[in-house]
Amino acid sequence: MQTRLADWIKDTAAGVEADAILRKCVHCGFCLATCPTYTLLGDELDSPRGRIYLMKQMLEGAPVTQRTQLHLDRCVTCRACETTCPSGVEYGRLVDIGRDLVEQKVPRAPWDRFRRWFLGSMIPYRGLFGIGLALGRMFRPILPSSIARKIPPRSERGAWPAARHARRMVALAGCAQPSIAPGINAAAARVLDRIGITLVEAAPAGCCGAVTFHLNHQKEALRFVKANIDAWWPHVEAGAEAIVITASGCGTMVKEYGHLMRHDPDYAAKAARLSELARDISEVVAAERSSIAAKLVPASGGEKIAFHSPCSLQHGLKLGGVVEAILRDAGCALTMVPDSHLCCGSAGTYSLLQPAISRELLANKVAALESGAPDTIATANVGCLAHIASGTEKPVRHWIELIDQRMS
Ligand code: SF4
Numbered sequence: 368m369q370t371r372l373a374d375w376i377k378d379t380a381a382g383v384e385a386d387a388i389l390r391k392c393v394h395c396g397f398c399l400a401t402c403p404t405y406t407l408l409g410d411e412l413d414s415p416r417g418r419i420y421l422m423k424q425m426l427e428g429a430p431v432t433q434r435t436q437l438h439l440d441r442c443v444t445c446r447a448c449e450t451t452c453p454s455g456v457e458y459g460r461l462v463d464i465g466r467d468l469v470e471q472k473v474p475r476a477p478w479d480r481f482r483r484w485f486l487g488s489m490i491p492y493r494g495l496f497g498i499g500l501a502l503g504r505m506f507r508p509i510l511p512s513s514i515a516r517k518i519p520p521r522s523e524r525g526a527w528p529a530a531r532h533a534r535r536m537v538a539l540a541g542c543a544q545p546s547i548a549p550g551i552n553a554a555a556a557r558v559l560d561r562i563g564i565t566l567v568e569a570a571p572a573g574c575c576g577a578v579t580f581h582l583n584h585q586k587e588a589l590r591f592v593k594a595n596i597d598a599w600w601p602h603v604e605a606g607a608e609a610i611v612i613t614a615s616g617c618g619t620m621v622k623e624y625g626h627l628m629r630h631d632p633d634y635a636a637k638a639a640r641l642s643e644l645a646r647d648i649s650e651v652v653a654a655e656r657s658s659i660a661a662k663l664v665p666a667s668g669g670e671k672i673a674f675h676s677p678c679s680l681q682h683g684l685k686l687g688g689v690v691e692a693i694l695r696d697a698g699c700a701l702t703m704v705p706d707s708h709l710c711c712g713s714a715g716t717y718s719l720l721q722p723a724i725s726r727e728l729l730a731n732k733v734a735a736l737e738s739g740a741p742d743t744i745a746t747a748n749v750g751c752l753a754h755i756a757s758g759t760e761k762p763v764r765h766w767i768e769l770i771d772q773r774m775s
């Protein structure tokens with residue numbers, strides 16, 4: 368694609384990066400068929416190619432309107448288009464740049480500003496989110512069913528093994544996950560403990576920054592990034608082998624730390640190192656496959672699992688198929704899931720900001736997951752877990768909890 372970026376952007380870091388990405392797009396349209404919003408809405412401007420065109424217009428100096436903002440807001444940032452694109456267009460990076468610029472140029476309505484501020488002031492803060500969720504559980508009986516369904520029931524964290532191994536890894540504690548599903552990181556710790564790896568959480572580390580970043584408060588998100596770098600660095604210096612992330616959405620963000628901090632002289636080198644060390648828990652388990660296999664108890668058989676591969680896992684981290692292989696190794700019978708490349712509609716705060724599209728995506732996803740009559744639905748990201756659980760009666764678990772149950 369030929370480009371002619373406007374003077375106000377062309378020599379900036381964002382302009383140079385956006386220009387290089389835009390030039391790779393050849394307008395072929397292969398990405399349209401795998402875009403969940405284009406599939407649902409049928410509008411070219413709700414497709415990757417349409418959004419790329421809108422961002423190109425803006426970067427070339429055309430007036431930016433609420434129409435541009437609307438179509439960028441409707442993107443679930445699933446990055447299915449990146450997986451499909453034969454030209455290697457890094458749409459995720461481009462839309463980050465585009466959204467940041469639109470945010471600066473198009474004022475939002477007061478209600479939209481308020482709800483974005485509220486979400487950004489609540490979700491990333493573990494304590495506040497926990498209090499909000501506890502209140503939601505208390506008042507669930509009198510809440511409208513559309514809201515009540517979204518409030519997950521309380522669950523136990525379970526035992527966290529004592530630190531006893533020379534091999535150590537650091538887990539991202541996260542923000543919402545400890546309140547929604549506190550058992551996930553503890554299950555990961557037990558699995559790794561059985562194969563001789565101690566998993567610890569670095570207390571001062573918190574939200575990975577993705578919530579704030581995807582609400583287009585990108586500069587503010589860097590505060591969370593820096594806080595995590597400061598919290599993890601002493602562990603890295605003490606020999607921690609990896610930063611382990613059990614929510615694939617957060618993993619995608621942590622693997623971007625090096626890129627996000629590349630212009631910060633105080634943090635660039637540390638951020639790059641931490642991105643290198645960042646591992647989704649599936650990467651850790653896959654690398655320790657033989658040790659894990661030795662500890663698996665023979666499957667009693669019969670339990671059918673439908674695995675929902677989150678967009679962040681298959682399109683963001685490019686780890687499609689890894690969890691499925693681990694579950695099969697553990698004796699799980701995986702059901703077929705049609706259109707498994709499509710988003711469930713969770714997408715961070717998307718389900719709250721774009722509820723109508725999100726509901727449709729959820730209904731389609733639940734129908735696909737239930738089509739093989741599974742006993743349990745498994746996934747790899749806490750946001751997808753809570754979202755899918757709001758639309759099905761089947762139990763929805765993180766896959767590492769299933770592996771934990773199958774180990775001696
Ligand atoms: S990220 Fe997902 S929703 Fe957004 S344009 Fe790409 S395929 Fe469509």
Ligand code: SF4
Nearest residue numbers: 392393395396398452
């Ligand atoms: S598949 Fe890639 S090159 Fe083709 S239109 Fe989509 S983004 Fe552009």
